[in-house]
Amino acid sequence: MKDILRPILELSVVLPGLLLAYFPVKSYLKQSPGKLAARILPLIAGLCIGGGIVCYQLHASTASALAGITLLAIGLYTGTLQISLWKSGTIALTVCAVFACINSLSRAISVAIALHMQLPQDEPWFCLAACVFYNIVCWILVLTAFYPSTRAVRVMVEDDNFAQTWYVFWVLPLVFIFLNLFMIPRYQTTLRTGRVLQGYIVISIALLVLLLWFNAIFLLMATSLNRNARLQQENQLLFMQQQRYENLKASIEEVRQARHDMRHQLNQISALAETGDLEGLKSYLEKNISRIPNLGIHFCENRAVDSVIGYYCALAKREDIPFCAKLDLPQTLPIDEINMCLVLSNLLENALEASIRTAQDRRQIKITAYLHAERLLLIEVENAYDGEIREKDGVFQSSKRKGNGVGIQSIQHIAEKSGGASTFAYQNGAFCAKVMLCG
Structure with a gap:
């Protein structure tokens, strides 16, 4: 029972990763969260269980099954959102990068446990304790990231002022994913040689901390840029109000000048009327009517x-x-x-x-x-x-x-x-x- 549970637990980390990816984009779902969960969660859970059983039967590595289920989950994730592929894809890659760092750390923990318990060196999966550790750390990360992802990250996703940065940020998590894949040794015995295991643990922790730090910096930068863009918008509105004020001042000055000239104009109209010069009166009225400002105040x-x-x-x-x-x-x-x-x-x-x-x-x-x-x-x-x-x-x-x-x-x-x-x-x-x- 323990042997069949190990590959299933290793594949089931896709579930907390998928949940974490949905936190900042809840308002962009194409359907209600309940319907979405009822359709996706049983499918992914079934694939994890089925993939784990197949890997156990074939005594094969879970790497291919994990990659396939992850790609399917990313496809379902991006397809269920009313949001640009740049944003949804970057969020999915970021979650994958964080979980890849945890995977490397769990791999090192598995080897350390195997050395301590003197387990065989040809095990195809993590040991059961390492699988449990892997899942617990992933779920702790999801719970820890709930508040910032549903607050600060959600605001960053919804703000169009930061849209162009999504076109380049996806490179960072992709680099961390490849680094963790590059670190995976071809044989487990490699980690049991000399001080390789200690170095592997240190590098795994360093990559995880560095990735989380980069994400925090990116979030702070996004918040700052969004705030500056908001201030620019407000300044533009203030500029419009200033221009509007200047136009009103000019219109009011024209009205004041027109009122000042009113007595002279009435005297001129009276003189033309007394002499019976209708053509002159008509011409004078047309000229003055055209000078009346069209305020539209x-x-x-x-x-x-x-x-x-x-x-x-x-x-x-x-x-x-x-x-x-x-x-x-x-x-x-x-x-x-x-x-x-x-x-x-x-x-x-x-x-x-x-x-x-x-x-x-x-x-x-x-x-x-x-x-x-x-x-x-x-x-x-x-x-x-x-x-x-x-x-x-x-x-x-x-x-x-x-x-x-x-x-x-x-x-x-x-x-x-x-x-x-x-x-x-x-x-x-x-x-x-x-x-x-x-x-």
Whole structure:
């Protein structure tokens, strides 16, 4: 019974590894955790038991079975998440790297136990005590990592500002995996020679500590970069508010000057009327009406939204692009203002850039926003565009860079994270974006 239990225990470490990988991505599951666990856990557990029995019957190493089950688990893991492959793959590789270090340490512990108990040298698996040690350390690691992985790591995964770093970080856990594979001796007797075992234990512990330290540094760096990116976004909003304030000051000055000149203008109108010069009166009125500033001072009660809309309205007027805003938003909104302003900024920036590339007579930007059922914010932005819209697998491609539009991806992510949705459509030369944010 003990002999058949050893390979099963060695393979069963896939279970805590899979659980650990799911901790930071719980909000990205394609189905409920209960249904997912009911489908995956019995499958993986069955494969571990069956693989262990086969290895016992064949008296073979569990390396091939462990590699196969691990690759299958990674495939199931990445396939059950609504998240980029870079993020899910990097998380899976990181967990594999940590468990590979524990595997090397457990291998050394197994040899030490075998030497102490004077067990045969040709055992194909870890001894039973080493298998128990292997599983206990893995489960302790899962319990220890529960809080940071469901808090700090989850925030890092959900933040798009750190997305580019995922493209390179996967190299680090891959290096540690290969190092641990390279350390595995071809024969167990190698570890029993001289002081090789002591060195193997020291190197295994050093690799494990070094990997955990690198992961902690990466997490701290991610937190710092995300905080800086958040501050940059807030500074951008403050800049928009400053620009909005300057525009309001200029408009107020124009109104003050117009009021100051009102008496002179009325006297001139009275003189033209007394002389009966209707043509002169008409010409004078047309000239002064054209000088009346089109202020558009106030768009809605919410100051943050008003600043963003005012900023892009000024940019649109500078480019002679008709800008129509219909906003019905109260001063306080149930939506996170930073995310809301990011969505508005991305939508209006895309609309502005598209309108600049459109014929003068077709240029227009229309934005509508209002609250629905007190907790839903509905935003719709429509603009004309004469260029070619590229679409792949239902996702609009960026015209400024290779790949998908970063702005559109950011909008979709913010909408989904709030529990809302977003749709984009291009038809008859008009691009329409609709976003729903939930409070």
